Amino acid sequence: MRLLLGSLFALAVAAVVGLGTTWLALSRGTAFGAVPIGAWTAWPKTGTRDIDPYARATIARSGELPLGSGDGIAFFAHADDAGRPLDGRCDVLVSGTTPQARFWTLTLYDPQGRLVGNSVDRQGFTSQEIVRHADGSFDIVIAPRARAGNWLPTNAVDSYVLVLRLYDSPVGVATRAAREVPMPALQVQSCP
Amino acid sequence: MIRWLLWLLAGALLGGTVHLVAVLILPRTATQDAYTRLTPVAPANMVVAVPQPSPQNEIMPFMDPAFATAVCRYDISERPIKLTAPVVAAYTSVSFYTRRGVAYYAINDRSAGRKVIELDLMTSEQRSQLPEDEDITAADRLIVESPTTTGLILLRTLAPEPGLMQIAHSALEQSSCRPLETQQPAPER
Numbered sequence: 018m019r020l021l022l023g024s025l026f027a028l029a030v031a032a033v034v035g036l037g038t039t040w041l042a043l044s045r046g047t048a049f050g051a052v053p054i055g056a057w058t059a060w061p062k063t064g065t066r067d068i069d070p071y072a073r074a075t076i077a078r079s080g081e082l083p084l085g086s087g088d089g090i091a092f093f094a095h096a097d098d099a100g101r102p103l104d105g106r107c108d109v110l111v112s113g114t115t116p117q118a119r120f121w122t123l124t125l126y127d128p129q130g131r132l133v134g135n136s137v138d139r140q141g142f143t144s145q146e147i148v149r150h151a152d153g154s155f156d157i158v159i160a161p162r163a164r165a166g167n168w169l170p171t172n173a174v175d176s177y178v179l180v181l182r183l184y185d186s187p188v189g190v191a192t193r194a195a196r197e198v199p200m201p202a203l204q205v206q207s208c209p
Numbered sequence: 210m211i212r213w214l215l216w217l218l219a220g221a222l223l224g225g226t227v228h229l230v231a232v233l234i235l236p237r238t239a240t241q242d243a244y245t246r247l248t249p250v251a252p253a254n255m256v257v258a259v260p261q262p263s264p265q266n267e268i269m270p271f272m273d274p275a276f277a278t279a280v281c282r283y284d285i286s287e288r289p290i291k292l293t294a295p296v297v298a299a300y301t302s303v304s305f306y307t308r309r310g311v312a313y314y315a316i317n318d319r320s321a322g323r324k325v326i327e328l329d330l331m332t333s334e335q336r337s338q339l340p341e342d343e344d345i346t347a348a349d350r351l352i353v354e355s356p357t358t359t360g361l362i363l364l365r366t367l368a369p370e371p372g373l374m375q376i377a378h379s380a381l382e383q384s385s386c387r388p389l390e391t392q393q394p395a396p397e398r
Contacts, residue, residue, distance in 0.1 A: 035227025
């Protein structure tokens with residue numbers, strides 16, 4: 018009797034621990050080989066054959082197709098440089114320069130990866146659309162209300178994800194540190 | 210008391226195993242992966258335009274809205290396919306994914322180095338059966354080996370400004386993927 022109770026207990030623990038950790042790992046997007054640069058993080062190996070099992074399971078569950086490494090690399094940001102989460106009701110400034118690439122795009126998604134609807138039907142910028150300063154750097158304001166210059170509307174969503182994709186870029190699996198790769202700064206400026 | 214702690218430890222160890230097995234098995238059981246999502250809109254071995262992502266309708270998450278996208282859902286279990294994609298717009302790329310969404314090969318217009326991206330996709334078995342003919346092994350024939358017999362080829366063309374999206378779409382319309390003509394077996398002597 019004691020043996021039976023004990024093994025049932027052990028099996029219950031195993032189910033909770035096993036499935037719980039799996040769910041946690043996949044919903045948090047655990048993957049190995051992250052390259053964090055400032056507020057931005059990329060997983061270069063996710064776009065290759067060497068993709069790890071966690072990233073495989075994550076893409077199978079979400080249904081996304083990761084950017085192939087011969088195509089480009091995607092950097093994700095959920096928070097600003099100081100770690101404050103990106104809130105659609107706040108004004109957020111993206112400024113500086115991007116790493117070397119033939120083209121880049123900056124896109125705003127909700128945390129599930131859907132585009133966010135807004136009155137001007139703009140979900141992002143490409144490197145050719147952007148208005149730049151004389152030295153080639155740029156400022157993009159991500160805000161709920163219209164701004165002059167490069168304005169990316171948030172439609173005041175609770176939280177969002179920014180994705181900076183570099184196409185035909187030397188940045189990739191061999192990239193290790195911020196020294197080689199100047200990513201734009203990300204600052205939450207004012208919240209209501 | 211000690212006995213229960215031992216049972217707890219055994220449960221935790223078994224839980225670790227459950228975790229590993231679940232992570233490894235999950236890609237095989239997923240019902241919402243990219244291949245499954247694209248199957249209703251994309252007949253096999255044809256290039257089909259993927260609807261432009263919008264806030265109301267998105268076939269896959271995290272698609273780049275600056276790109277026009279087309280897909281070829283391939284099945285090379287019987288014979289290889291040939292993919293042709295003309296390069297007209299600013300930036301064109303072709304990415305190959307396995308049935309489970311692993312990106313095993315990607316090429317862009319610059320690395321292809323010409324006005325038309327032309328590739329033959331086959332399994333390594335089909336490749337080993339290729340006749341060793343001068344014409345066929347010519348250096349300009351680009352052969353990609355697929356680790357699986359089914360999968361996805363994503364053709365993407367950048368529209369640097371929204372006004373150029375129409376051009377990007379029409380560039381993709383001219384691309385094709387179709388089974389290779391059957392090769393004549395070498396005459397036996």
